[in-house]
Every structure is written in structure tokens, then in C-alpha cells.
Amino acid sequence: MSDDGKPDRDRTPPRTRTRTPTTPAVAVVDAQTPGNVGTIARAMKNFGFEELLLIDPPELDPDGEAYGFAGHARDDVLPNAVETTFDDLVANYHTIGCTAVTNEDDDNHVRFPFSTPADLAERLPAVDGPTALVFGRERVGLTNAELARIDEICSIPASEEYPALNLGQAATITLYELRELALEGGRTQLPDLERVRAPEPLLERLYDQWDDLLVELNHPEEKREKTMRMVRRVYGRVDLTEREATTFLGLLRRATERPDRKE
């Protein structure tokens, strides 16, 4: 209800609900080595991102390392990359700057507060609007002056002892975590459902066959119930498929009956 007592839905239609979240662009600031640009382009292609923005890039020779490291991204992501300026980037996108080094308190907002890529993967799918993931140059990353102009900070959790990731590796992890913003319908190469569990009556026949085998082996009667419980716990936690259960059942039946055993 709104303040005047009328139902809100009569006044404020949900304007944005049918829109899908915008896939973020990827911006690389002042990369020194073409190979890292290629690595980032490949990770973009692997996780469905398309828009690559380059600020002060190194020369990207079609016969050089950028294209050599890009895999299939050499066909689209890399040749479609757009060279731009930091000013234009900040003016046109909600910018998320990635850095290994954060502040721990709010004395200084250059690197504080921060989110992890996993935090962003939870929040961003519910938001629409142009967004850019911004990665800085090798060695020093994004400068304080750059980070101060950026809207929010992202940091990958890593070893206290050595949290500084290589540029290409940091981008790879971030894009992996945010893949659901980029892959159409969230679809990957993996099936949604990995496998179908065998029908319960088949699994019960498998357990009965084990029980028969224990009898055949003269397994001590006082231990049978406990052993059968162990068998059930082992199979129970692996979600056997029908084919797996059928194969085990056949092998156990033959082990019990030993039809070709010499009498």
C-alpha cells in the first residue's frame, strides 16, 4: 500500500521486472603484455562474455601472443574489442574494480568496502544497468587514483601470504564466478541433471542379492544385519544409475550361484 492508502500496483507498474540483467563488460586498464589480454579474452569466451574494453592497451598483433592465447576468442571477442578511455568508462558504466589489496576499515574509501566475486554473483543478477568489471595492469593493478573513481571494489579471497594473482588468472576467476550473468539461460556444457537414480525395486533386488551372497559365503549370521547396513550405506550415497545397479546385480548373482564353477 502506498501512503495514501491505494494499492501500489495501481500507481507504479513494475517497469523493469521483465528485463534480464545486463551482461557486464570487461575493461582492462593499461595491460603491459598482449598475452594477458588474450587470456582474458579466452576466459570471456569460455564464460559467455562479449564486450571487451581496452584502455591504453599494448599492441595486439594478429600473429602475436594476444591472439595466440585467446583460443576461439580470436574470432570475435578479441577483434571486436573497443579501445576507450578511463573517463568514458567511468561515465558510462557502473564500474567494479578488482584488486587483491583492500582496506580493513572505513578510514579510507579507496579500497573499502569490498565484495568478493561470489558476493557479486549473488547480487548482480537482480540488477539491470550497464556494468563493467575493471582489471588493472600487471604488477601494480589499478592505482589508488583509478580505484577512487570506480564505483565499487571486488577482491578475490586468496592466501594471506601471497594474495596477488596474475592479471589473467584474476580475470578468469572473476568471470567464472559471474558466468550466470553471461551464459544464455545460465546454460553450460554440463547437463542440468547429471544422472537418474536406479528404480528402488531394482536397488532392493541388489540388496537382496547381497544378502543371498552373504548366506552363500557363510558370513556369520550375527554379523549379517550390520554388514547389510554397511552395504546399503555405501550404495545409498553414490546414487547408482540403472545400468550400474543392473551390472552389480548380475555380477553378484553369478558370484552367489557360480553357474560355471567346477563341482
Place this chain on the structure above:
Amino acid sequence: MSDDGKPDRDRTPPRTRTRTPTTPAVAVVDAQTPGNVGTIARAMKNFGFEELLLIDPPELDPDGEAYGFAGHARDDVLPNAVETTFDDLVANYHTIGCTAVTNEDDDNHVRFPFSTPADLAERLPAVDGPTALVFGRERVGLTNAELARIDEICSIPASEEYPALNLGQAATITLYELRELALEGGRTQLPDLERVRAPEPLLERLYDQWDDLLVELNHPEEKREKTMRMVRRVYGRVDLTEREATTFLGLLRRATERPDRKE
């Protein structure tokens, strides 16, 4: 209770509960380019892994790409790497083979069933025992013959169109996902608690100050309650720190009172 009616705890002391999960080793099979070995070593160091096993490795020249790409791992992970054989690997470790290409059903168990790195990150912390994450050569990855000898399969969800990750990038993502198995006490460079929310009375003073400002600005009275609700919703979802709230409060007070305004 066990089968004979005695409480289980009198008979089966929990032998393994106080042990911590073993940090997996990382095995690289037949890598062609030293740079990828260096990239993997760096990711290991970034995420706390120490044991690098190399099967048929390329030559790792201390002045070459492996050491050049390894970052601080050049000091320990890389020089401590152990050359071994596939036979010894399979004999001594629970092996987890990483591949982009899986089966979709149980016709063939070479690449089926599979887990994702995130699945492993949930399951492995509860298991103790020597484990190796196995990565295959560039281009073709692990062969079917190798995968058939490996205990389980891991696959990174990626684009249907182009799921084949570069070797170093695949290892980086897998080690990132499994970092809690390797980082001592799960500790990262990031603080556990990112920030402390401002005290509620301070936040209420901030809202009161906004209300005063609306009055001062002659904001229409019929809109004030709704506008104040919007203000509360915006601040409410950003978890302002004390410093942030104090700064806003001071600025708003000055905007309301305009002490230095020319009368």
C-alpha cells in the same frame, strides 16, 4: 545403537574426527609449455597448495617461462615439484581428473559421472586421505586411457559453445574453488568481518536530520513520509559504517542549517 543393543559409542571410538582434511596434491600430466606449469604453480601459491607432481614435464629452466610465470611460487612450489609416473600417481592418491568434456549418461564410465569444483569444495572437507587433482596436457587434456584409471571426474561449468579452458586457467579456477582445503584455518587476506554497521541511534539521528532537511526545503508535506521511506531503504541496504553515517549526518546538518549562508 548397534545391532546388539549396546550404544555404538562404547564400541567404536571416532578415530578420525580430530584429523583435518588433507590438502590435495596437484598433478600435471604431460604439459607441453613451461609457462602453464608456472601459472599452475602460482595459482597453488595463491590458494595455499604446496605439493606439485609432474608427469612427463617439459624442461623447467630457472631462467625460462615456468619460473617467469610462477610469481612467488618460484621460491618453493616450483623448485619442490616432484617428478613421478602416472602409475605411481594412481597407486598412491585418490585421483580427480579434470576435463571439459563429460558423458551425459552412463553408457560409458570414462567421463561419467562428474562433479564440479564447487561440488568437490562441499564434499572433500569432510574426507581425509591423500588426494590429487589431475590436469592433462594442453589441447587434448587427459586421454580416455588416463581418465579410465582415475577415480573420479571433475568438470568446470562453462559455455556450451566453447567449454575448453586453457590448462592454466582450468587449474586456477579449480584451486580457487578448493582453497578452503589448503588455506590454513580457511584464512584469506580478507577480513572475516568486512565492516561494522553504525549504531542504530546514530542512524536514527541521520534519518531525523533528513526529515529536518525536507522541512527546510519545503518538500511537499504529503510526500514526506514516502520520501523518508525511500531514504531509509537506500541507507538500509548499504550497512553504513559509523564513519559514513557521521559524515552524512554532518553534511546534512550543514545543508539544513546553512550556517555560513549569506542572509
